[in-house]
Amino acid sequence: MKTYEYKGTIYHYPKIGEDIYVPSSFYLSHGADDFCGGLCEITNIIERPECPNDYNRLFVTFKGVRGEMNWLYLMEGQEKWAEDYGDKRGHPCPDYTPEFNRWD
Secondary structure: OOEEEEOOEEEEOOOOOOEEEEOOEOOOOOHHHOEEOEEEEEEEEEEOOOOOOHHHOEEEEEOOOOOEEEHHHHHHHHHHHHHHHOOOEOEEOOOOOHHHOOOO
8 A cells, every 4th residue: 555654654545446534625705606515536646746735745635525625634534524424425515695695
């Protein structure tokens, strides 16, 4: 099994198709991007070996989730999010209310 080490802690390396927990994200200025957390499927793995900060060298993307997320941040939260979300699947939950979709 491939691993990823950071500051003495060894994490498993992500696998495409693997389900892990992704936290909820709610935005004041772009509610259309709101996301209700839960289990999500990894679709891509992005390595950035040129990054001088070891914490920011490994990212993943997910089916149905915009953008990419830091692997170590996600690994640190898995136990808590497992308690919070159980077997719920993560999914977009957009809020199209005008006051939550303004950039001014």
